[in-house]
Amino acid sequence: MDKVIIAENLSLSYKEFETIISKASFSIDAGTFVFITGASGSGKSTLLKSLYGAIEPRAGALMVGGVKMNRISTSKLNFLRRHIGIVFQDYKLIKEWTIEKNVMLPLIISGYTKDISGTQVQKLLGHVKLIHQAGKYPPELSGGEQQRVAMARALAHNPILILADEPTGNLDEYSSEVIWNLLEGANTQLKTTIVVVTHHIPSSIKVPYKHYHIEMGNIHEVS
Amino acid sequence: MKSLKNHISLIIALFTVLFSVQIYVAVDRTISAYENRLKNDYSIIVVSNKALAVTEFKAMDSIIERSEPIATDQVLNRLQGEMTKKNLDLLKLTLPKFYRVYLSRFPTPEEIQKLQKKLEKNPVIERVEGYAQTHDTVYKLMLLFKDVVQIFSIAIAAVTSLLILKEMRLWQFQHAERMSIMALFGAPVWLRSAVLFRLAIVDAIIATIVLCLAFFVIEQYGWMDLLLRTVGISIQLFDFLNDALRSLIIALGVSIILTLTIVIGSEEEE
Numbered sequence: 001m002d003k004v005i006i007a008e009n010l011s012l013s014y015k016e017f018e019t020i021i022s023k024a025s026f027s028i029d030a031g032t033f034v035f036i037t038g039a040s041g042s043g044k045s046t047l048l049k050s051l052y053g054a055i056e057p058r059a060g061a062l063m064v065g066g067v068k069m070n071r072i073s074t075s076k077l078n079f080l081r082r083h084i085g086i087v088f089q090d091y092k093l094i095k096e097w098t099i100e101k102n103v104m105l106p107l108i109i110s111g112y113t114k115d116i117s118g119t120q121v122q123k124l125l126g127h128v129k130l131i132h133q134a135g136k137y138p139p140e141l142s143g144g145e146q147q148r149v150a151m152a153r154a155l156a157h158n159p160i161l162i163l164a165d166e167p168t169g170n171l172d173e174y175s176s177e178v179i180w181n182l183l184e185g186a187n188t189q190l191k192t193t194i195v196v197v198t199h200h201i202p203s204s205i206k207v208p209y210k211h212y213h214i215e216m217g218n219i220h221e222v223s
Numbered sequence: 224m225k226s227l228k229n230h231i232s233l234i235i236a237l238f239t240v241l242f243s244v245q246i247y248v249a250v251d252r253t254i255s256a257y258e259n260r261l262k263n264d265y266s267i268i269v270v271s272n273k274a275l276a277v278t279e280f281k282a283m284d285s286i287i288e289r290s291e292p293i294a295t296d297q298v299l300n301r302l303q304g305e306m307t308k309k310n311l312d313l314l315k316l317t318l319p320k321f322y323r324v325y326l327s328r329f330p331t332p333e334e335i336q337k338l339q340k341k342l343e344k345n346p347v348i349e350r351v352e353g354y355a356q357t358h359d360t361v362y363k364l365m366l367l368f369k370d371v372v373q374i375f376s377i378a379i380a381a382v383t384s385l386l387i388l389k390e391m392r393l394w395q396f397q398h399a400e401r402m403s404i405m406a407l408f409g410a411p412v413w414l415r416s417a418v419l420f421r422l423a424i425v426d427a428i429i430a431t432i433v434l435c436l437a438f439f440v441i442e443q444y445g446w447m448d449l450l451l452r453t454v455g456i457s458i459q460l461f462d463f464l465n466d467a468l469r470s471l472i473i474a475l476g477v478s479i480i481l482t483l484t485i486v487i488g489s490e491e492e493e
Contacts (some may be wrong), residue, residue, distance in 0.1 A: 052407065074412075081409030094401045109410045155409075 002030040004193045009060035022217040031191040038214035053077045084217040085154030087164040090190045093138040100134040106157040124152040145176025164196045236383045237430035241470045243379040250372045256456045258329040269322045270350040293321035354410045391485045427474035458488045
């Protein structure tokens with residue numbers, strides 16, 4: 001099976017004499033559903049950031065989607081990001097854009113035609129049950145609805161990998177369920193690799209998953 | 224309202240740059256027209272002991288355009304009562320030839336001096352009067368005026384460019400969130416910054432239109448034209464085709480270059 005993520009002795013830090021993740025070695029197969037858990041400040045989000053190139057490895061090697069993340073060029077990083085979907089706890093939607101245009105963002109970046117983008121966006125907004133809100137702007141929606149929009153955006157360009165940082169952290173039960181269903185659906189139907197950083201794994205998860213736990217800067221496989 | 228305010232700030236700054244450039248161009252045109260007028264009025268006086276044709280003068284220096292002999296009849300007529308006809312005829316024969324020499328363009332004081340020396344070297348020429356002193360004062364005043372306007376225009380352009388740069392920094396901060404979200408999904412720099420470029424281009428076009436309107440009003444009002452006519456000059460203050468096109472190119476150039484500076488600068492900061 002192809003490896004989507006390979007980390008070898010990976011160390012991550014923001015400052016020179018500080019280590020957040022120390023010499024982590026792990027690999028994630030394509031199509032796997034992965035949970036990364038850990039206490040607050042343990043380095044879960046930092047690890048996730050390194051997977052989409054927001055921070056560079058301090059030491060060791062990291063490969064994502066076959067792209068080496070060490071000293072990655074801007075053009076390579078952009079290319080990689082066009083094949084990744086990211087979901088943030090704070091949604092990161094563009095406030096001045098409509099819901100429809102927000103979902104369309106990865107398709108605009110990838111250069112899809114308006115027709116293809118439009119069809120795909122309508123389908124996804126249907127999946128997240130927000131088709132009737134397409135013309136609204138993010139501030140007009142509730143937190144749960146905004147996260148569903150972010151989820152639709154992450155799926156829009158059929159990415160090989162979805163990275164989610166506490167995707168249901170601030171959500172109500174209904175929105176959380178929609179998000180988990182969508183992530184599970186992407187994993188089982190589209191074989192998308194999913195990496196979710198969270199405090200705890202929801203009991204409702206039905207798909208088989210891999211579980212890594214971060215403690216004191218060390219990452220170890222739980223199951 | 225906030226967005227309108229931002230637009231107006233950039234439009235005013237760009238308009239100021241364009242206006243200062245146009246004023247410089249207008250002053251340059253005025254000086255050229257004035258130089259042309261001076262050139263037509265200006266001539267040097269040459270006294271020679273032999274008749275000289277225009278071609279002979281032209282052969283001495285290419286700046287010489289034409290020559291006109293100065294009639295001596297008037298002086299001789301005045302002497303008619305005091306001298307005998309024989310003496311008068313003798314005087315007529317021995318009297319040197321006077322010429323008014325016109326030049327192809329308004330010369331610099333150095334050019335006059337050089338020309339004067341060149342002509343004086345010719346054995347048939349006895350005397351050359353270039354009126355260099357008067358000419359020098361007028362010419363230096365004109366150059367001073369031109370230089371002052373040039374320095375003023377450069378200073379305005381520099382200050383307003385800094386203001387535009389500051390304004391665009393503000394735009395960048397306003398759009399920073401959108402740009403960083405787009406970056407997370409792999410948008411290249413040009414796509415992320417498209418909004419900045421779009422705003423800059425729109426404002427450059429508006430600033431050019433405002434400039435055209437301003438000069439249209441100035442020309443309609445006519446006081447500038449009247450002022451120039453009093454010194455015998457008639458120029459086109461603003462050419463609504465060429466000047467408008469040049470202003471648009473300058474406005475687009477300035478705004479795009481400054482946007483690029485901001486975009487490249489923010490790339491390095493990332």
